[in-house]
Amino acid sequence: MNEQNDKELLALFKNPETTKQGFNKIVRTYNKRLYWHVRKIVICHDDADDIIQNTFIKVWKYLPNFREDSQLYTWLYRIATNEALLFLKKKKKHLFQSIDTVSHQLESQIDGNYFSGSEIEKKLQRAILTLPTKQRIVFNMKYFDKLKYNEISEILGTSVGALKANYHHAKQKIEKYLTTN
Amino acid sequence: MKNKIDINNLERKNPFTVPEDYFTTLTHNIMERVESPEQIKIMAFFQLKTIAPTLAIAAILFSGFWYNKNQEINISNDDLIELLAYYEIEDNLIYDELEYEQEKPEEYLLDEYNYNELIYEL
Numbered sequence: 076m077n078e079q080n081d082k083e084l085l086a087l088f089k090n091p092e093t094t095k096q097g098f099n100k101i102v103r104t105y106n107k108r109l110y111w112h113v114r115k116i117v118i119c120h121d122d123a124d125d126i127i128q129n130t131f132i133k134v135w136k137y138l139p140n141f142r143e144d145s146q147l148y149t150w151l152y153r154i155a156t157n158e159a160l161l162f163l164k165k166k167k168k169h170l171f172q173s174i175d176t177v178s179h180q181l182e183s184q185i186d187g188n189y190f191s192g193s194e195i196e197k198k199l200q201r202a203i204l205t206l207p208t209k210q211r212i213v214f215n216m217k218y219f220d221k222l223k224y225n226e227i228s229e230i231l232g233t234s235v236g237a238l239k240a241n242y243h244h245a246k247q248k249i250e251k252y253l254t255t256n
Numbered sequence: 257m258k259n260k261i262d263i264n265n266l267e268r269k270n271p272f273t274v275p276e277d278y279f280t281t282l283t284h285n286i287m288e289r290v291e292s293p294e295q296i297k298i299m300a301f302f303q304l305k306t307i308a309p310t311l312a313i314a315a316i317l318f319s320g321f322w323y324n325k326n327q328e329i330n331i332s333n334d335d336l337i338e339l340l341a342y343y344e345i346e347d348n349l350i351y352d353e354l355e356y357e358q359e360k361p362e363e364y365l366l367d368e369y370n371y372n373e374l375i376y377e378l
Contacts, residue, residue: 102283114272131286192271219268246263253261
C-alpha cells in the first residue's frame with residue numbers, strides 16, 4: 076500500500092472540483108483488493124458484490140469526515156470487514172441459524188460458481204471455513220493478503236500479540252484438517 | 257499415517273473467480289449509485305416485499321380520498337339532489353336537521369354543509 080498515493084487520492088477527493096474524480100480513483104485503486112478480502116469471508120460472489128458496493132457507498136458518505144488518524148487503506152479494510160461481518164450476522168439472524176450452519180452454507184458455495192481452484196485449494200478453503208469467523212479473517216489477511224501484523228491490528232482493533240496467537244492456532248487447525256481429511 | 261502438511265509449502269493462489277469485466281462494471285455501478293443518492297436510500301431501506309401490503313392499503317385509502325376530493329370540487333346542486341334521491345332520504349329526516357323549515361331544503365343543505373359532511377351525516 077502506497078501512503079503517498081493515498082494522500083494524493085484524498086487530496087483529489089477533498090477538492091470540491093475533483094471530488095467525484097478522486098472517489099472514482101479510490102474505487103479503482105481499492106475495489107479488487109477489498110472485493111477479494113470480502114469474497115474470502117462470505118465466499119459467494121453475489122453476496123460479495125452487494126457488500127463491496129455498500130462498502131464504497133459508506134466510504135463516499137463518511138470520507139469527508141475521515142480524520143486521517145489511520146491510513147486510508149486500513150480505514151477502507153475496516154469498513155469492508157465490518158460490512159462482511161454484519162452480513163454474516165444478519166444471515167444467521169434471518170435464518171435462525173447457528174454460525175456453524177452458516178459455515179456449512181458457505182462451504183457449499185465453494186462448489187458453486189466462480190471457483191476455479193484445484194482439489195487441494197478447495198480442501199484448504201474448507202479447512203479455513205472450520206475456523207471461527209474472526210480467526211478466519213486474521214488467517215486470510217496474513218496468509219493470502221500478506222498484511223503485516225501491525226496493519227491487521229489497526230484494521231481489526233486487536234493487539235499484535237493476540238493476532239499472532241490467532242494465526243498460530245488457525246495454522247495448526249488447518250494443517251490438522253488437511254492431514255486428516 | 258499421512259505426512260503432516262505444512263501450508264507454507266502450498267502455492268498461495270486465489271482460487272475464486274469473477275464474471276468477465278466484473279471490476280469495470282463494479283466501478284460503474286458504484287459511481288452510478290453515488291450519483292443517484294435518493295435511489296440508494298429507497299432501495300437500501302425498503303424491501304418491496306415487506307412494504308407491498310402497506311403500499312396496497314395506502315393506495316386504497318388515497319384513491320378513496322382522491323375520489324372524494326374530486327367529487328367535492330365537481331359536485332353541483334343537481335348532483336346532490338340526485339344523490340339524496342338515490343339514498344331515498346325522506347323529507348322529514350332532512351327537515352329534522354334544519355333549524356328552520358325551509359322551502360328548498362336541498363339548497364339550505366348545500367349552503368350549510370359541504371359534500372363530505374353531508375355524506376358523513378347520511
